[in-house]
Amino acid sequence: MSFVALDRLVRGGHVPEAEAPRVAELWDEIRRLKRDKRAFLPAHNYQVPEVQAVADVVGDSFELAVRARDLGPEQAALVVFCGVRFMAEGCYTLAPERPVYLPSLEALCSLAEVDAADVAERQEFLRAAGRRFATMTYVNTYADVKALSDSCCTSSNAARIADQLGVPDILFVPDQNLAYQVALKTRRTYLPPPEPHKFHPREYAEMIEPLIREGEKQGLVGNVFAWEGACHVHHQMSLEDIARIRRDDPGATVIVHGEVRPELQRAADAVLSTSQMAKYVDAHPEQTRYAILTECGLVVRLELDHPEKQFYKPCRLCRYMKATDLESVYRTLRDEPPEKRITVPEDVRAGAARAMLKMIELA
Numbered sequence: 001m002s003f004v005a006l007d008r009l010v011r012g013g014h015v016p017e018a019e020a021p022r023v024a025e026l027w028d029e030i031r032r033l034k035r036d037k038r039a040f041l042p043a044h045n046y047q048v049p050e051v052q053a054v055a056d057v058v059g060d061s062f063e064l065a066v067r068a069r070d071l072g073p074e075q076a077a078l079v080v081f082c083g084v085r086f087m088a089e090g091c092y093t094l095a096p097e098r099p100v101y102l103p104s105l106e107a108l109c110s111l112a113e114v115d116a117a118d119v120a121e122r123q124e125f126l127r128a129a130g131r132r133f134a135t136m137t138y139v140n141t142y143a144d145v146k147a148l149s150d151s152c153c154t155s156s157n158a159a160r161i162a163d164q165l166g167v168p169d170i171l172f173v174p175d176q177n178l179a180y181q182v183a184l185k186t187r188r189t190y191l192p193p194p195e196p197h198k199f200h201p202r203e204y205a206e207m208i209e210p211l212i213r214e215g216e217k218q219g220l221v222g223n224v225f226a227w228e229g230a231c232h233v234h235h236q237m238s239l240e241d242i243a244r245i246r247r248d249d250p251g252a253t254v255i256v257h258g259e260v261r262p263e264l265q266r267a268a269d270a271v272l273s274t275s276q277m278a279k280y281v282d283a284h285p286e287q288t289r290y291a292i293l294t295e296c297g298l299v300v301r302l303e304l305d306h307p308e309k310q311f312y313k314p315c316r317l318c319r320y321m322k323a324t325d326l327e328s329v330y331r332t333l334r335d336e337p338p339e340k341r342i343t344v345p346e347d348v349r350a351g352a353a354r355a356m357l358k359m360i361e362l363a
Ligand code: SF4
Pocket: 084, 108, 109, 110, 111, 112, 140, 231, 232, 233, 234, 295, 318, 319, 320, 321
């Protein structure tokens, strides 16, 4: 959608008409600065359309970090990452020689807020219980948590990576709903998480032990110990969102993100990552009506890419993704403010890079 015309954004109600001249001016200035500074501008699928429209590439967090890593110094001298902080950290982690800037310091993530000390405690619990386990962390984490893990994963490759780690048990951090998807696809028992901030080893053991025994009886290959995290955007979606679509238009294809609750995953036609959703719509010209349950930014992008199709909107907005606007992108690119430069202490970065590279190797 990189070259979407401004009049389409105005007609679609994405940019108010009165603001169109300023958007055009900012696009020109951003393009000029990108050329002059050899800057690379990746944008996540959930960014507002006027930011996606001026980006060099639009995709999911992992694709964007790998694209930035693979650019030679002659192609990009700096990166302005239009996404949230853990994504900019991931970009820096894979290519620390290149400055990475984040346009809004309010662009955080409810899912990524995990205390590394709590993860270390859970690992110690599993070791003490004699479990043969690997720790997998979703890319939606900060570098200190990534550094504690055996491999990172994305929503599209999580099951494939879990299958290749060579141990029966997986501690899956931080998304409990994606953990369910991994358990289902890899024939492991899904072990629900404790309540947030209420991990008590004995109570937790009492809760999971009957489930582990039941899974063994069924011949499952191991267990997925789910962490107690969830994305506030996807976790608030409900079965009623899907039921309403099924009632109103039984022919519509319902696609959900792996971060929605398990009961929604079971009720959907497909469970996909954001990039897989875009590819799915491209690959199915015969399907004309969709309900896509994820952040609305992706749905807006699909509407602009496929004006011939109809998209129902049970989607939700992420306030962190919407913290970045065109003005903040422009000012960051122009001024390169030191406080917006994202770095990670080298020992932490090296550990996080190891886990990210393991994912690339296994995926
Ligand atoms: S949509 Fe969810 S996972 Fe993505 S940045 Fe927002 S809070 Fe985090």
